[in-house]
Amino acid sequence: MFSAIKVGGEKMYEKARRGESIELSPRRISIFQFDIERSLEDRQNLIFRVTCSKGTYIRSLCADFGKALGSCAHLIALRRDSIGQYSADDAWEFQDLEEAITKSYF
Numbered sequence: 001m002f003s004a005i006k007v008g009g010e011k012m013y014e015k016a017r018r019g020e021s022i023e024l025s026p027r028r029i030s031i032f033q034f035d036i037e038r039s040l041e042d043r044q045n046l047i048f049r050v051t052c053s054k055g056t057y058i059r060s061l062c063a064d065f066g067k068a069l070g071s072c073a074h075l076i077a078l079r080r081d082s083i084g085q086y087s088a089d090d091a092w093e094f095q096d097l098e099e100a101i102t103k104s105y106f
Contacts (some may be wrong), residue, residue, distance in 0.1 A: 030052060036048045
């Protein structure tokens, strides 16, 4: 996995773009909840919800999940529902945001 984690003061994805391969040592994370919400009709795609500690790479978690099943896996889509005190439930709808901006500027 390539990420913005810095190794030797440089982001991993920058090293990857140059063809350098970097192995990161495993980090301790916590998975507080892992729920499979549904399996799609093709039975090859899952939708799941994870509650985890900071520093968790969901793409890596997907790959590990596939490996644990004796197969492989990758991430097609990712939605972050919350981070810290911020929740998607508290987010503005785009139209409401646009109206608020328009009112404050005109």
